[in-house]
Amino acid sequence: MSVNETNESDWKLAGEALLRSYGIIYFSQSSWFGAVILLCTLAVYPIQGIIGMTGLAISLLTAIQLKLDRQLVRSGIYQFNTLLVSLTLGYFYRQGMIDTVALLVLLPCASLFTLLVTVSLSDIMYRSLGIPAISLPFVIAQTLLIFIVAPVATPASPMTSAPVSPFATNPNWELGSIPVTQHLLTILETMSAILLMPNYYIGAVIIGAMFILSRLYVFYAVLGFAVSMTVLTFLPVSLSYQQASMLAFNFAFCSLAIGGVFFIPSRHSLALAVFSTAICTLIAVVVVKIFESSGFIPIALPVNFVILLVLHAMKMRVQSGRLNLTPFMPTTPEDNFRRFSLLKLRFPEFGYPTMRCPFSGERTVTQGVDSGVTHKDDLKYAFDFEVLDREGEPRIGINDDLSDYYSFGTPILASANGTVVKVIDDVKDGEPGSQNLIDNWGNLVILAMDSGYYLMACHLQRGSVRFAEGNRVRQGDVIALCGNSGRSASPHLHVQVQTAPTVRARTVQCYLTHYYEKHGRNLTYRASGIPDEGTIVSAAVVNQHAAECFARIRDRKYRFRMEQAGRISEETITCTIDSLGHLVFTSENGDSMKASIQGHVFQVFDVRADRGVLRWLSMGLNTVPFIDNEQAFWQDKIDARQYIYPAIRWISDSLAPFWKCPTLRTTGKMSHGIPPEYANRSKVGVITTILPEIAPALLDSRKLPATITTYLSAKDWVAAMVVALDDPIVIEQMSEPDRDNIATLSAKPTPQFLGVARKRMTSPF
Amino acid sequence: MQSNGYVAPSLTPNRNGFFDTMNTSHQQYRNDQIEGVSIEELTERFGSPLFVFSERALRAKYHEAYTAFSTRYPDVQFAWSYKTNYLKAICKVFHEEGSIAEVVSDFEYEKARKLGIPGHQIIVNGPYKSETFLRLAVSENAKIQVDNHQEIGTIEKIAEEIGRPVNVAIRVNMVTGCEPAWTKFGFNFESGDAMLAVSRVCSSEHLNLVGLHSHIGTFILDPNQYRVSMQNLCALVWGAYTQYGVEVEYINAGGGFASANTLHYQYLPGKDVVPSFNQYAEAICDTLLLNLPKEMPTPKLYLETGRALVDEAGYLITSVLHGRHSGDGRQSLVVDAGINLLYTAAWYKFDIQTTQPFEGPVGPTTLYGPLCMNIDVIRQEVYLPTMSPGQTLLIHPVGAYNITQSMQFITYRPAVVMIGLDGTVDIIRRAENLEHVEALEELPERMQDKPVKNDRRRNGTNRLTSELADAARR
């Protein structure tokens, strides 16, 4: 929790939470969208709107006083149910179903009751099912209200009362006979029906605001509506027009929630959305039949039922395949998609166990995942590593002596910090070519990694294990030597990650981290990956100089000076750390980005920077492994969105989920050859080249640099940065006199010094 | 191949105790090609004598050595020891494989820089580094390994002038069992001078201690000597770490691994007794991993191995000029390569292989070079068949130190070729001619003849040279 958050005033929090409570009804986290909804509720039915807001305020202030989680209060998750319940009361009042006295009694009670239900249900459902409560508290509270209000209500149920919209001239239309234009009006109406204010005008404003926020919102809403209307048309029993228009938001929301919010939008989520909406329609028919006699229907029941059903069922899958649940707080479908795609492209290991290379030097993966004879079924997530020479031979010379094998006797290292839980160390090393099928795994060590998974290393040399059961080991410790015991025809290391500390436990997918893959002469650094069979891998060595540049960057302010074509600007960037341990960089101009230092890589993500220094930092430092091999290069992706022409961006944003995420490919490499003008402040340089991965015609290439060279400093994080544009940009860290000694001060940029930097631009290598 | 015609009968004394149980007489085995290229073709194209290097062998050796170390220690970097063989093509192969450079003079430094190696990838060794050289090395961030106290002083002075601290490593000498101990270089461990140097560097505001270096000697046949040297360096690492909080970034274990050559005093052939890279690696890496402080990041391990990487990749083809048998049956052969090309003949009993089928028995032979000096002996005693003029012999391994230490003396130095991975043969050093030899000579003007006369004479010399070359080829 950062410092300024605890100091934040309750009123500021309440204001923010108020707006978001309105927005989140439509799955939006945007404050301006919330404000639009708020105004809508006040504009047409001011009394009902004020009742709604009052109920919300009661709940909100109580929540703050009760010191509930401020993040959840702020997001509106704790309040929007209360808002909906209060609006229901407002509706009853407007319809004359309750009088003022009843309202004054019911409003605070319902408001606080709903808050309690929301808080409890959120926790219960999150813990036991891992799914959110969405508007289930509203459904519960509204159902209870129906029982309380029904006796005093007028016999005319609201569902059959006069239509509120001026266009619905024939309330008894059968659905099948409604003209298409009427359907379009119904969509508008139903978008405001969730607010218990079915009204074309409010609906139109909401749809308009949604369209600005996200084209996919509107697409999914219309899709859901169309699906359900089609289903209803073909059903033997059907709904009346009024019922349909009051309930239709269920279908729009179901489609939206499944297709674009809780699942990452894709062709697959689209199919699931269509299917779920059809189910939702049937559920709606049933709910209407059950509640018809009570005079009022818990209007959000169908959509809640279906969303929770689908979410829970989909959580039970073993693998997500191409239908992915949104693993973060959802925003618009377009944003969800882009964010998820980049995370998945860039951090495939997310959610999987990881390990470092259990050896040093180069080894070939002689048997990979799900391959050969032995890496199959439950045991398929395993690797065999063997040292081979250039000719692919495992040994030197022509003799067949164990000691002639390159692998034999080489140290096996702990892949992670952990505790040794099982050791077998007395199986004889077999002659090359022999197979010991009795002690299949030979000598082995099982390590309980601190991540909670177990790692098994087998075929070790007899008597070579250096730790006993119960010993603690650190990543990189020599745990044994490579041998040829067990079912091993030539000395090699077999490693697998498993869910239990036993010898035949089920294996799980595991990512190797911080390593090189060698293809011919090319050495590629990978922050994480699953090497294919035949790949030559080696552990990446940590470069302390590079690591040092990122060791103390948090809780500091950085002042940068940026020069482009004679224009000079200055910018201050603050680096703080959030509750998840991520570094959060914010610029005084509002730009922001996050970064993590996991293992030995600095990786930038969630970039919201399109103006100043942070934009270039986010590109130039997209991924910086702390390695010192200047031959190695690494690749990564950057969101191409901000380089797409704005007109095209509107379309590409919405089409991307059904096509692919527009990205740029960055290739980075370390450079220890620092030009003299930076040599006093920087020991490590990073050169990033950028290439589009989409049709270049879509991109505003004038804004896209070819390379960015960053000079890192142990004291100041980024000492300088040169961005190769037509008008090159030179960014310099402005040293603070109290922090820097005289030597660094003398290296302060002078006009001549900048001139040198610019000249270098033509050839950044 | 036609028969050699009449072969004079020779008697070989049956020396008591001579049993070839170890098959040491393998020298006589015929080898008519190198990496699939016939020796006849090589001499036809490039003349005799001829140095031949195999690119495949260079790369395979590098890979074998690097694998032995990198599979036993997490952070290993080789530095190609230029003095061992600084032909551009040879250096380039090692640089391509991932080696940085190790130099011991400004000349070698220039050579490495010209090959495209940046200063920070060059280790600068040597008992004497001039101030000018040190300034250059400092300005290009070269990895300087200081040798003596005077040098520390010079570097401190330079650092003060340029206003930033300079990174240095310290070379340490010690007793490891290598006789005689190489005490000429660096600071002595046993006397405490090395720790003194560590203290001096660590407490100097102008210097950063980044590494410790020892090169205990060359052709070390006992890997355990490296256990001693690594233990001693670890002691210094501990000293720097505990007393000054300095975490050294690298340990440089130097070179000195033996190649598969046979020393004069050795009875068994070198390739059977020389330790494998695995054995050296185990000694060095094991000792380091056991003795380094666990609390600090594992330092990088540099190796400057020279001869062990390049020796076996080099061959010398030489032709028999004439031979004779003495009364005791001993054959004396004079070949066209002398010890001016084979500096290491003083160390090694090279393998001598015939390149053509032969008839008759093999007998004790003394192999002389063509120089008119009595010491020009390549092998005092080797078992060879009777050889006739024009036949070639293959001398191996000769890749290390011979090219760099060869001298032009009496004869021209021959061409050096490299057989590429695909079997193509390229010249990597042309054969010398008079122009090369006289390139730097000046004849004072007062001694010069008239221009016209002079011209004719030079033509005459050239003609003579080419005639001689033709004759040699024949």
Ligand SMILES: Cc1ncc(COP(=O)(O)O)c(C=O)c1O
């Ligand atoms: C400092 C230093 N490093 C490395 C070497 C290379 O030694 P070798 O060829 O024995 O491996 C030498 C040779 O003398 C040397 O002096």
